[in-house]
Amino acid sequence: MAALEEKQMVEQVKGLKTDIKYKDTPIGKIPVDWEITSLGKIAYFEYGESLPERKREKGEIPVYGSNGLIGYHNQSLVDGSGIVIGRKGSVGVVTWVDNKFWPIDTTYYISVKQTKEDFKWLFYLLSNSHLEELNAATGVPGLNRDIALAKIVPCPSLTEQKRIAEILSTVDDAIEKTDQIIEKMKEAKKGLMQKLLTRGIGHTRFKKTEIGEIPEEWEVVRLKNIALKFYNGGTPDTANKTYWDGNVPWITGADFENQKVGKIRRYVTQEGVKNSATNVIPKGNLLIVTRTGVGKLAIAPFDLAISQDITGVILDSAKTITWFVYWYLNYNESRLRAIIQGTSINGLLREDLETFAIPLPPPSEQQQIADILSSLDSQIEQETRHKEQLESLKKGLMQVLLTGKIRVKMLG
Numbered sequence: 001m002a003a004l005e006e007k008q009m010v011e012q013v014k015g016l017k018t019d020i021k022y023k024d025t026p027i028g029k030i031p032v033d034w035e036i037t038s039l040g041k042i043a044y045f046e047y048g049e050s051l052p053e054r055k056r057e058k059g060e061i062p063v064y065g066s067n068g069l070i071g072y073h074n075q076s077l078v079d080g081s082g083i084v085i086g087r088k089g090s091v092g093v094v095t096w097v098d099n100k101f102w103p104i105d106t107t108y109y110i111s112v113k114q115t116k117e118d119f120k121w122l123f124y125l126l127s128n129s130h131l132e133e134l135n136a137a138t139g140v141p142g143l144n145r146d147i148a149l150a151k152i153v154p155c156p157s158l159t160e161q162k163r164i165a166e167i168l169s170t171v172d173d174a175i176e177k178t179d180q181i182i183e184k185m186k187e188a189k190k191g192l193m194q195k196l197l198t199r200g201i202g203h204t205r206f207k208k209t210e211i212g213e214i215p216e217e218w219e220v221v222r223l224k225n226i227a228l229k230f231y232n233g234g235t236p237d238t239a240n241k242t243y244w245d246g247n248v249p250w251i252t253g254a255d256f257e258n259q260k261v262g263k264i265r266r267y268v269t270q271e272g273v274k275n276s277a278t279n280v281i282p283k284g285n286l287l288i289v290t291r292t293g294v295g296k297l298a299i300a301p302f303d304l305a306i307s308q309d310i311t312g313v314i315l316d317s318a319k320t321i322t323w324f325v326y327w328y329l330n331y332n333e334s335r336l337r338a339i340i341q342g343t344s345i346n347g348l349l350r351e352d353l354e355t356f357a358i359p360l361p362p363p364s365e366q367q368q369i370a371d372i373l374s375s376l377d378s379q380i381e382q383e384t385r386h387k388e389q390l391e392s393l394k395k396g397l398m399q400v401l402l403t404g405k406i407r408v409k410m411l412g
Contacts, residue, residue: 040149092131233306234277243272
């Protein structure tokens with residue numbers, strides 16, 4: 001996020017005040033100078049319409065369904081800014097639209113012309129009104145318009161609405177810019193992986209191999225040629241309580257997130273490890289999901305036990321850099337999935353994994369390649385954490401600003 005925008009957001013948050021006088025209302029305490037009203041008195045939910053066949057040609061007009069953007073066509077139902085609300089399926093999902101658009105028949109919509117309130121404030125109010133709780137259907141989820149329009153909400157002055165919307169929009173802008181940075185970095189990472197893992201660094205002469213064209217100086221080896229040991233996993237007897245809730249992290253294929261080990265959900269005891277087929281893979285070694293989620297992989301962030309979904313691979317540090325092999329397999333996960341066998345539980349056979357072909361640059365070049373990709377990956381993680389912090393800030397601000405628990409200071 002640009003320093004100027006961050007400074008603006010900090011100043012806006014500093015400008016909030018908590019010395020507020022309240023009054024009691026049917027929806028709880030609100031500031032004494034606010035009113036309560038129903039959604040139906042400040043806006044009206046129009047039904048979206050199915051796109052006619054003759055208008056289904058591709059175009060530049062965005063088409064919105066109950067869960068957001070679903071495509072583009074050549075004609076609009078609504079001209080100007082609008083708010084789309086999920087009516088069927090994804091009930092209560094609220095989407096802001098800047099320009100002309102077409103909301104389909106699973107939605108309600110509000111156009112800027114349908115309210116005297118600040119339109120952006122109305123968007124945030126609706127987003128914070130828990131419309132998903134007004135699901136009136138017994139089969140397919142559906143948002144009942146009459147019930148939604150009867151919902152009572154707090155309503156500040158138009159001036160304060162604008163200030164609230166301004167603060168929340170500043171945070172939204174920061175989230176959007178951070179998201180754009182993340183997407184650009186992901187594209188850069190994708191391009192670098194393709195270049196570094198097939199062309200290397202500084203090479204001018206290449207040769208054709210079974211895995212494609214690679215630098216002349218590189219070799220093609222089988223995974224077993226650079227591995228010291230392959231370990232299977234297993235599950236301790238779940239009926240034996242002495243095997244569980246110990247201090248040894250135990251993971252399955254479901255615990256992998258974005259090619260990393262995610263939150264540890266289960267732990268086993270040393271007794272559970274000793275009396276089952278599981279194995280403990282030391283920190284820094286390769287984990288490959290070979291059943292139920294083939295293509296997922298990670299480097300063990302600490303010593304952990306593995307289920308039968310996973311194969312642990314201890315690589316020979318004299319021949320290869322573990323992170324280089326990780327990045328190559330990450331880049332080629334489709335090749336791993338292509339050799340899946342089995343009909344009931346699809347999985348990689350040990351023989352196929354052991355004979356999986358990979359390129360082998362000199363160790364120094366492997367390290368360079370791994371360092372470049374890991375550094376970019378760390379930057380993406382940092383920006384992702386920043387985005388999550390901004391989203392948390394926005395959520396908190398919405399809860400207090402839209403209810404009057406904290407007030408904005410009026411200008412002038």
